[in-house]
Amino acid sequence: MWMRKWLTTLAPKGFLWKLTALNVMIITLFIVLSGLAMYNTACFLVESMGSLNNEKQVYFNSTLLQYLWLFSLIAILIGSIVHYLLTKKLVSPIKELIESTKSLKEGSYPDPIQVSSKDEMTEFVEHFNELIQQLKVNEYHRKKFVSDLSHELRTPLSNLNGYLNALQKGVINGDSSLYHSLYNESQRLTKMMNQLEQLKEWDYASYNTVAEKxxxxxxxxxxxxxxxxxxxxxxxxxxxxxxxxxxxxxxxxxxxxxxxxxxxxxxxxxxxxxxxxxxxxxxxxxxxxxxxxxxxxxxxxxxxxxxxxxxxxxxxxxxxxxxxxxxxxxxxxxxxxxxxxxxxxxxxxxxxxxxxxxxxx
Known part of the structure; x- marks a missing residue:
């Protein structure tokens, strides 16, 4: 069971598998071509020296070819394993980015991704962490803004509704003083809405470098x-x-x-x-x-x-x-x-x- 789990963890998947397979093919092609070139060159040099008869020359060529295939397979195997391990280390932040993005999509803010190297991937991860932090701050301010706005509107609206309802039912009689108070309350609401509109415009202007000056x-x-x-x-x-x-x-x-x-x-x-x-x-x-x-x-x-x-x-x-x-x-x-x-x-x-x-x- 543990062997199967270890093999499952070790086995490349998805992007890592495709990248590993592609590079193994390139490594294999390079080693085979290089090996054949060295094999043909060695055989030609030994044959041109004339120190071996035909039987020994054939034995030399056969032995050289066997060693060539053996060393080529060993080089391909070791190169593939080393490449896979290094590539796995390089793409591991991408996997964490995928998981973090899934968490963000589900509505929860993931923890910052930890990276130890100093390269372009690290810079990308750092920008992603900053983005998550900025989203947290924006969400906090958005909730606070909605809460504050509802609090600010609740009092004047309650006053207006209470007085208008009382006037409608005849509980109180309207006079100039009351109507003046209601008018002032409605004016305050109007002013607040105008200011919110101005705030929205300047929020937008802060992201717009072109302005009328x-x-x-x-x-x-x-x-x-x-x-x-x-x-x-x-x-x-x-x-x-x-x-x-x-x-x-x-x-x-x-x-x-x-x-x-x-x-x-x-x-x-x-x-x-x-x-x-x-x-x-x-x-x-x-x-x-x-x-x-x-x-x-x-x-x-x-x-x-x-x-x-x-x-x-x-x-x-x-x-x-x-x-x-x-x-x-x-x-x-x-x-x-x-x-x-x-x-x-x-x-x-x-x-x-x-x-x-x-x-x-």
């Missing part, structure tokens, strides 16, 4: 953004100081305008304190650095790590009241990354600075 003075864009918020700043009595150096950059104007608008809106919405909002922009080496700094509630280190994630809020209850969806900073991050830039947050107690870095070229 124009040369524009970044300081001019910032001044336009500040002017749009001037009424809100005056109403809340918030001072603002802008110090932007002029620099022409190649940008997707609509996208960068949205970035600046999101950051300004964020600074005003969560403003708490007396100091002004500071906006600065300057060149640093091969990039243009913009920061928007203002006072607000303290942000923990854990919150700082997650602040650019979708649907994240530092203060969920307050964000719902003010209409925030937790998507603004996520969209901002997508747009900046599409421009090959960087975005981050620096905080010092209750003073927070959102910064972006855009390449000069």
């Amino acid at each position: 124009e040369s524009v003075d970044i300081s001019s864009l910032m001044n336009q953004c500040v002017s749009m918020f001037q009424w809100s700043l005056n109403e809340q009595q918030i001072e603002i100081e802008v110090n932007m150096s002029s620099r022409v950059l190649s940008l997707n104007i609509e996208g960068i305008q949205q970035v600046l608008t999101n950051l300004m809106d964020n600074a005003i919405r969560y403003y708490e304190g007396n100091s002004p909002i500071y906006i600065s922009g300057t060149e640093k080496k091969d990039s243009y650095f913009i920061s928007i700094t203002g006072p607000g509630k303290s942000i923990s280190e854990e919150q700082q790590q997650a602040i650019f994630e979708r649907f994240f809020r530092t203060d969920p209850s307050r964000s719902r009241e003010t209409g925030g969806s937790g998507l603004g900073l996520a969209i901002t991050k997508e747009i900046i990354e599409h421009h090959n830039g960087e975005i981050g947050l620096q905080t010092d107690g209750d003073v927070h600075s959102f910064w972006i870095s855009l390449p000069l070229r």
Whole structure:
């Protein structure tokens, strides 16, 4: 039984069998042709020397041919076994790739394939392992996104359904205040759907290297953004100081305008304190650095790590009241990354600075 199992394991199958058979045929042909050439050459040389009579010459030729066949068979056998073992070692990662692909097809993520050699096959396996890891990450974010989205939609939809059902049954009477609240709730849903659509577009844009970019003075864009918020700043009595150096950059104007608008809106919405909002922009080496700094509630280190994630809020209850969806900073991050830039947050107690870095070229 163990002998049969050993032979089954040793016996080549499929691709390995075809490759082994092909190479054995090539090895056999090469050895036979080489052997016949050496045999004929040896016989000719001995015969030309004239030191053997006909009987000894025939005996010499016959003995040489026997040894030639014997050594040829031994060489073919040893060469075939060595070739098979080496080929089996080379194609073993392919078998693991096949099994891993089957597991992936069945819906489970396989363990990383271990390889010890350093060749093209190793590189291929490493890329496959990275692909599996990326699929795991994508699946995690997809589930988290669906969970977050359902959570975000559940509250406003429940409110709308509850009030509309009560109005339909005559349990409550409608008035302007109630209708205004319902309208605001529906507007918040509409805004969230629009932001999700924008997020989807910039997700797609991140894989598309061709984008509509124009040369524009970044300081001019910032001044336009500040002017749009001037009424809100005056109403809340918030001072603002802008110090932007002029620099022409190649940008997707609509996208960068949205970035600046999101950051300004964020600074005003969560403003708490007396100091002004500071906006600065300057060149640093091969990039243009913009920061928007203002006072607000303290942000923990854990919150700082997650602040650019979708649907994240530092203060969920307050964000719902003010209409925030937790998507603004996520969209901002997508747009900046599409421009090959960087975005981050620096905080010092209750003073927070959102910064972006855009390449000069």
